[in-house]
Amino acid sequence: MWAYVVRRVLATIPVLVIVALVVFSILHFAPGDPAAVIAGDQATPEQIAQIRAQLGLDLPFHEQFFRWLGDLLRGDLGTSIFSNLPVTTLFMQRLEPTIALTVSTTIVTVLLAVPAGVLAAWRAGTWIDRAVMSVAVLGFSFPVFVIAYILIFVFSIQLGWLPIQGYRPIDEGIWPFLRHLILPSVALGLSFMALIARITRASVLEVLSQDHIRTVKAKGMPTRALLFDHALPNAAVPILTIIGVGVAILLGGVVVTESVFAIPGMGRLVVDAILHRDYPVIQGVLLIFSAVYVFVNLAVDLLYVVFDPRIRY
Amino acid sequence: MASSTLPPSQPEVRAICRRLGRGARRHPTVAVGSVILALIVTATLLAPWLTIYDPLHIDPLSRLKSPTADHVLGTDAIGRDLWSRTIHGGRISLVVGLIVAVFATAVGLVLGLVAGYNRIADAILMRVMDGLMSIPAILLAIALMAVAQASITTVIVAITVVELPRVVRLVRAIVLSIREQPYVEAAIVVGSRFPRVLFRHILPNTLAPLTVQATYICAAAILIESLLSFLGAGTPPEVPSWGNIMAEGRIYFQLAPWIILVPGVFLAIAVLAINLVGDGLRDMLDPRFARRL
Numbered sequence: 244m245w246a247y248v249v250r251r252v253l254a255t256i257p258v259l260v261i262v263a264l265v266v267f268s269i270l271h272f273a274p275g276d277p278a279a280v281i282a283g284d285q286a287t288p289e290q291i292a293q294i295r296a297q298l299g300l301d302l303p304f305h306e307q308f309f310r311w312l313g314d315l316l317r318g319d320l321g322t323s324i325f326s327n328l329p330v331t332t333l334f335m336q337r338l339e340p341t342i343a344l345t346v347s348t349t350i351v352t353v354l355l356a357v358p359a360g361v362l363a364a365w366r367a368g369t370w371i372d373r374a375v376m377s378v379a380v381l382g383f384s385f386p387v388f389v390i391a392y393i394l395i396f397v398f399s400i401q402l403g404w405l406p407i408q409g410y411r412p413i414d415e416g417i418w419p420f421l422r423h424l425i426l427p428s429v430a431l432g433l434s435f436m437a438l439i440a441r442i443t444r445a446s447v448l449e450v451l452s453q454d455h456i457r458t459v460k461a462k463g464m465p466t467r468a469l470l471f472d473h474a475l476p477n478a479a480v481p482i483l484t485i486i487g488v489g490v491a492i493l494l495g496g497v498v499v500t501e502s503v504f505a506i507p508g509m510g511r512l513v514v515d516a517i518l519h520r521d522y523p524v525i526q527g528v529l530l531i532f533s534a535v536y537v538f539v540n541l542a543v544d545l546l547y548v549v550f551d552p553r554i555r556y
Numbered sequence: 557m558a559s560s561t562l563p564p565s566q567p568e569v570r571a572i573c574r575r576l577g578r579g580a581r582r583h584p585t586v587a588v589g590s591v592i593l594a595l596i597v598t599a600t601l602l603a604p605w606l607t608i609y610d611p612l613h614i615d616p617l618s619r620l621k622s623p624t625a626d627h628v629l630g631t632d633a634i635g636r637d638l639w640s641r642t643i644h645g646g647r648i649s650l651v652v653g654l655i656v657a658v659f660a661t662a663v664g665l666v667l668g669l670v671a672g673y674n675r676i677a678d679a680i681l682m683r684v685m686d687g688l689m690s691i692p693a694i695l696l697a698i699a700l701m702a703v704a705q706a707s708i709t710t711v712i713v714a715i716t717v718v719e720l721p722r723v724v725r726l727v728r729a730i731v732l733s734i735r736e737q738p739y740v741e742a743a744i745v746v747g748s749r750f751p752r753v754l755f756r757h758i759l760p761n762t763l764a765p766l767t768v769q770a771t772y773i774c775a776a777a778i779l780i781e782s783l784l785s786f787l788g789a790g791t792p793p794e795v796p797s798w799g800n801i802m803a804e805g806r807i808y809f810q811l812a813p814w815i816i817l818v819p820g821v822f823l824a825i826a827v828l829a830i831n832l833v834g835d836g837l838r839d840m841l842d843p844r845f846a847r848r849l
Contacts (some may be wrong), residue, residue, distance in 0.1 A: 261687030266699070273703030316830045361712050380835075384828035385778050388786055388802070389820035398814050407810070495694030499783060513695070517702045517789045 244548055255541050262533045263315065270522045303373045312385050320530070325516070330527040333512060340410050341497060341508035343420070348428040348493060356436040357482065360443025361470050367448055375440060382437030387496045391430035391503040398426060411469040422441070423504075425473035431500040442485040446478035453477075479550040487543035494532045583840055589832030596826050600646035611644040611796050623814060642819045648708065648797035649823065651776045653830070655712050656777035657770040660719040663761065667720070668727020668807045669754070672735070678728070684720040693718045697780050701789040711790050715777045721800035726769055727762055734761050764841040771834035775827045782823050783849040798823045 282291045295301050299310055314321070320330035363375040382390075399407040405426055409417040450456060451474055459473050501510035510530055516524035577686040614636060625631045628709030630638050671678040687698065700714035734740055740757050748756070786797025793800055805815030 257683070258686055258690055261683055262690045265684070265691065266685045269699050269703060333720065380831065381828065384775070384784060384831050385824040386820075388783070388823050392802075392813070392816045392820060395809070396817065400810060401734065436721070491692040495692040496696060498698065499787065503789060514787050514789075515700065517698060519703065522702070525699055525702050529691060529695055532695055536692060537690050554744065 247548065248545060251541065251544050255537055258537055259531070259534065260312075262537070263312055264308065266526055266529050266533070267311055270309070270463040270526050271304065273522060305443035309418035314317045315530070320527040323516075323524050325519040325524070330523050333524065334509060334527065334531065335506060336511045337414060337512050339508075340506045341501070341510065343346065343410075343413070344431065344445055344500065344506060344508060345493060345497060347421075347424045347442060348432045351428050352439060353486065355432075357443050357475075359436075360440040360482075361464055361475060362473075363440065363444040364451060365466070365470055367444075372444075376444070379440045381435040382433040383441075385433065387430055387434065387464040388497045388503050390433050391500060393425070394426045394430055395503075407489055408503070410506040410508075423506075427500050427504045427506060430503070431493065431496045435493055438489050438492070439482065443478065443482050446481040447474050450474045450477045465518070476550060480547055482544050483546055483550065487540040490539045491536055496538060525527050575609055583836045585832045586836030586840065589834075589836060590827060592829035593833060596646060596822070596829065597648040598652065599643045600650060607637065607640035607643065611636065611641040626724070630812065630818070638693050638815060638818050639799075641801055643802055645796040645798045645820060646826070648791060649799075649826065652708065652712055652715070652781045652791075653774040653778040656715045656719060657774035658776075659712065659716045660723055660773050662768050663716065663769045664720050664723025664767065665727050668724045668762075669731060671724060671728040671757070672731025672758075681724065682728070685724050686848060688717070689721045692778065693776075694783060696785055698787065698789055701784055706790065706792050708791055708795070711781055711784060714784075715780050718780065719773045719776060723766070723769060723773070726765055730765065731758055734758055747801055768834055768838045768841060771830060771837060775830040775834065776829070778823070778827055781806060795841045 285292075292301075299307060302310070318331060320334075322329055323333055326333065343363055359375050363372040366372050385393075395407055398405045405430050409423055411423050414422045447470070456469070457471060459469055464473070497508065498510035498513055500506070501508045502514050505511075509531070513525055513528040515521075516528070636714060667681060671681045691699075697714050700717060701710065701733050702709040737757075740753060743753055758776070761833060781790055781797065782799035782802070785797050786803045787794075788803060790799055791797045793803070801819045802816045805812065809816055
């Protein structure tokens, strides 16, 4: 097992390097000269050339890439062109809301979608199944921001139950913190839920058709234990896989959700950075989110061993 | 020959209708999806005749009007008719979806075939695709738009790049499995040349999965285009696309929620219809999946 773990961990390194290369290339070939931007309108061509040399912008592509990669490994993501602060400082300021939003969304999603999928599989072909699957299709087709505005319209404007937008840090009390997270988490989680519920249903349905389940049923095992102790663990590998893949939807959705609900997180940071053409910030967010995605999928792959001890590779 | 130029006779029409009815009963999702999609496409194509207002006509006196008989779906912040803007805006979204679906499948098909046949190209291409797939789609599209000039062309290129890796992987997987099939090996043994193997055996096998994939790509592209426009990184703001109309409505949401909800609901229904067609096509073309997902 350890050989598998080590091999799987090492396999993420080339992926991360390629992600870094892709991200670096996109912004390297962007039009516009960062040196001219930094130097300002009044700068002479000599001054611009001097800044270019200082930043290493006159070096060949691969040397620039390796210098940048070296900085990255030392934890230096560059300096924001707009605010002149280190990108890492900006990230630290924006970290809490984004972590709060993604964690609460994941919890809500998994707690709702997995039981819903199991229920749909258990009652396959009935109206319960059809209802769950219809909601799933709807959830997958409605874009995050459309769901978000429908929720705001119903629960904040019409009913007045929840705040329209904004964010409260957890220090200001747990209830205000959670109240502000409910709508964003539901809006962000709906398409993720749809995905997980569909796969859960399909893979539980497959397990339920197997012989050992019939044996367990014949022994008189209560239905709940049958579903959750026998069927679900056996169906876990595809469900885990789709949770890992779905994190990409979640991370992309964070950008939109934070804009709609005015949550001052990393997603908002990148949207503001687009308007200012603040390339180092865009680059940084892209790298961090991709790294999170790669690591989540690494964790998922390692969890396979827990749920299915046959997996050795 | 002569019979085909004549209008179909009564019994023939009835036979066609019966066949359509049977197909609709067997694959209700395709039927529902196609009907909704056809309605939306018709509405956008006939947009100039379905509305009395120009989508760009500004009328400050009737700004932020809620839906009335005059403006069936209300007006926006500078008095433009929302029904007119929404059905005109649908053109942009649907065209982007369609072009991206065609581009991504065409380019993906070529790259996938190259990867499936050439080891060195395969190693390089698949690593690049792994890298692209490791970046969350929306963020990658945002980054690509941030470095380019905002125009419909760049939106199409950016979304195509984002959607490409899945097609390449799919085609490559098909090529690798078909190449090993005994009947393909037999064809090579009896002397079939490469072009013949490609056109007779490999390409026909990619057709069904690619059609399904293209449908999903079309839906995803429409979603990403509206998202990009909504975030201010997509289609230029003066073009009335669904995402742009919603972006303009953001600050007036409490006063005039219809500015966002009208194009938003159109967008969601269009994507839903395309996904339904995709699901149905998948079930039709791959019966193994039919009753499972």
